[in-house]
Amino acid sequence: MTSDRRAPTPYSNLPPSRYWRSAVAEMHPLDMEELYSPKFRIGLTDRIAVAGSCFAQHVGRALRSSGFSVLDQEPAPDGLAPQMAETFGYGIYSARYGNIYTARQLLQLLHDCVSGTVREADFWMRDGRYYDAHRPSVEPKGLESLAEAMAHRRQHLGKVKAMLETTDIFIFTLGLTETWQDIASGTVYPTCPGVIAGTFDAGKHAFKNFDAEEVLQDMIEARRLLKAINPGMRFLFTVSPVPLTATASGQNVLVATTYSKSVLRAVCGSLYGKFEDVDYFPSYEIIVSPSTRGFFYEPNMRSVNRHGVNHVMRTFLKSQEVEVAGKSKRANGQKGKAQKGKPRQEETRGDVVCEEALLEAFA
Template sequence: MKWESKLVSPYNGLERRSFWKTGVSETHPLELTDIYVKKFEIGRNDRIATAGSCFAQHIAHRLRQRGFQVLDSELPPPDLDTETAKRFGFRLYSARYGNVYTVRQLLQLIQECSGLRRPSVTVWEKNGRFFDALRPSIEPDGLCSVMAVVEHRAQHLSRVRSMLEQTDLLVFTMGLTEAWIHREDGTVYPTAPGAIVGSYDPLIYTFKNFNYDEVLQDFLELRNLLKALKSDIRFMLTVSPVPLTATAGHEHVLAATTYSKSVLRAVAGYLAMSFQDIDYFPSFEIIAGAQARGFFYESNLRSISAAGVDVVMRTFFREHFGSVESVAETPHNEVQSARCSVAAIDALQEVFCDEMLLEAFAP
């Protein structure tokens, strides 16, 4: 009898998605269909709140377009046109908190609206006008007095708390690990003092680059606080694929970007593996992964193309609802036209990203 040997390995019988050749190198950027498997269902009646870096604006906009109940606790005046409303921070997220780049920034916002912290410096000035230092781009022309800013912020915090108490699912896009903080009380600001308004004083403000342990502990504390407000809240985490505009550290901006995204992705992965109420959606991998071959970035290698956002959201909706967006069947020979078809992808509003203002300081 002839004896035949057969290799036995735990890799026998795994899916195509488990191997680099079949899951990545042989996959077209527009056909990455099996990278995401949902952890839980998202219902049409679930009340969804969105927050995070500028990439999260795309997610919020697409969810609204598809008829989901995306909360909006600070609606614009009815006679305000769309562009002006966006300029004043309306309809970008579920409240007018602007871009929330770091987990610590979101944690402190929740602490503040829960009465657990009180920042020592909340008002910055420019040319005789006054701005909320914790959301400096929301009132682009500023307000007439410090008291006006204080009153506006108190109203904002009340709306945020009300929104969080209703939220069934928080979609949070983790953007950065770098931040500028107040030396004495640790308050994190969304922009560097002096970048938009205010002025930089090294005796008052300092640069901070959060590490893995700090980001993880911040999110765990954040989760506990939100669970106290609404015990059945769930979380959808993503990592922004948008690179840093600039770094205040000593590394090259490319190395700084790699560090920041690696830390955030590692934290998000750990949280998703550890908690049933936390899911991770791989928008970062879809846009920045090797299989994309750089196709989803614009010429500045930073802005996300229309086709990129479309593929991200098609992946999300296909997994959750078995349906795709209107441009789901993009032929291989129409890759270039897909890159240029912004008008055909009506969900792709231009996002507001105040971090991009740092480009003005480049030599």
């Protein structure tokens, strides 16, 4: 016989942040609390490498302007105007790899870094100029010869490897599950061949939409490779809240976006649970929460506006106990290892470089 007195359940007496009503429905989205409890602290002197999809550009800028030591292994040439530097892929991430949208793209980059492999097939042509198919936007007018393009890529891989060898924290924003790949080699590209350079050939190129298992395995392998390069490296993963510009999946783009983001979010959850050195920051949740009613998006309902970016970064910095003005509570304003000289001008700008948005031109 059971008592009619209610026994406590695991849901009894939980803090307000554990209930939807008190945590979300009745809370102003700017005031939501306990969204993120860092697994590990990131110090201002920790060397941070930033990579990922377009949204990661905001992360890198915000961290730099807050005094974190964001690495820049391929700095822009002296005297180059910031806007021009950005056009050529400088200062956007910690090296000139451009946007890395998928886990497979990251894994490919790491494999190539470790092996130093540069293949002729890695290059696309347009108007007689050569483009690195893995980062076609960093040279907007391409390069003169295949030999030159290969030399650039070889050097880039060396720089990325050198960057990883000194990285304490690797921040990666997962952006997409959809990609285009070379059927014969399985190589994936950040853009569909033919969008920036190269030629689309239905006999050679195929659409690929990764599932959760594939993305998880790619990320586990990527982590393994990164740890082999630098055993002390720790990871902070985020999911881009930016919806797909277009989908080739055959589904409505909203449905395709939900699939893509769900897969990526689930993978981050798995990685978070599996590895002590992997943390997850919920920038995705902060932006897409129903309580925001979309006000963190630009009118195109796709790009995250500066208020959204600022709020994401404020939440991150607060959780990491760093004041937004750039003075650390923990590090007494100590400058990071990679912070030298005056602040970069690009930190005051909010534009991001996003090849995926080019697809809109084809809409």
